[in-house]
Amino acid sequence: MSTIKSHASDARTSVRESANKPSTQKRILDTAERLFAKEGFEQTSLRQITQEAAVNLASVNYHFGSKKALIQAVVARYMDVFMPALDEQLRALDDESELTTLQVFEAFKLPLFALNGIHKRGTERFLRLLGFAYSETQGHLRRYTQSAFGNVLQHLMALLHKANPNLSDEEMFWRLHFVLGATVFAQVSGQALIEIARAEFDHDVNIKTVIEHLIVFIAGGLERP
Amino acid sequence: MSTIKSHASDARTSVRESANKPSTQKRILDTAERLFAKEGFEQTSLRQITQEAAVNLASVNYHFGSKKALIQAVVARYMDVFMPALDEQLRALDDESELTTLQVFEAFKLPLFALNGIHKRGTERFLRLLGFAYSETQGHLRRYTQSAFGNVLQHLMALLHKANPNLSDEEMFWRLHFVLGATVFAQVSGQALIEIARAEFDHDVNIKTVIEHLIVFIAGGLERP
């Protein structure tokens, strides 16, 4: 779902868009995504975006209405791909009779890596966008996610409960939020950490490595009796 | 260590400070602490602080030099109490022959709760300040902590390695950062989560409860084979 105010025709691509020069909308969206994922939403100004995208400052408000709406459009482009893919993976787990926490979290891997289809480093960008969405208080994004994909998240909770029938509701509540915290933080501080790790351990470290480590960690924390 | 530029005499308490009316410096410090812990550093303006403290706007720059220096002074007031106390607890663990991860993290509890001596809700405030210091990119604070208390942090790492000799350096590196993430996030989103938990589970939830849950979680994640 996209909330872009299109004053133009409803054609899939603008008429002005040629192979060489993407439309103004797409230029804004791509540049905003790159900068948002790099610096965060609040730290990135519209002047910075429009300058690097080589479009006029006012065009953001013309095409998207406001900065908030632009943020939502950037995030939605990933959510619309990720959430249905996650939903599919979770459904596959419904048939399992024996379900482990690790299995549930590993269901995230394919949907996450599929995001590299949107952009070369789509997985990383999506996770960082998510991280900023939570660490900055972007309430409107939380509301959007909850209302658009609440059912998928409830499905996830149900599966985690099935994998950990011994955990009380309250314990599950806290641990899930700690999981979220570890994940979000890993992404927001992610690039800096990856660079430290590269220097420290002298071999290539990428987002996949981080996710592998993270999944083991959060499964361990969540399963603790 | 405090980096307050005192243009006045070096007396412990300003001469103008009476029992009824604390000095301007202290009023600023106290109000800033309260607002920083509530909303974050960047979200709190000097005008908001000085207005609620009933002091003149310019007095912040006069007494502290800059907003950055004020932030550092607020954090230092807690760090100067917490870090030596943690250091003491960690030293007590050096003698243990059998050391568990849980033991190491439980060494945080006393130093954390001791902060309630600084302020009625000192523990909560300190953790939230720390959380914002990391989630907002307050690089100067990270540098200050590293340079002022780096030895304590290294001691902590050594103990964790001793408790988990099976973990490689790299695994420890990642898991520690996930631990940090879960902790920071728990505090920044803490108040909101506590309110949700109160409503959901119908019994009192306070910062101590959160910390107890957190410690179990991070120990579980960290120990995972």
Add this chain to the structure above:
DNA sequence: GATTAAATTAAACGCATGTTTAAAATGTGT
């Protein structure tokens, strides 16, 4: 090619921020 709609542009608006200035007030030491 004229007419109409859509998109782009430069400029300004209104507001908020941290910081600086210079004068006034207050306190201190002799």
Add this chain to the structure above:
DNA sequence: ACACATTTTAAACATGCGTTTAATTTAATC
């Protein structure tokens, strides 16, 4: 009581932000 240092104050400064306006340019339609 005087001279000096410290502190407080009101005002302005400089900068950056998201947004709006109104005119111009570009594209589509007849």
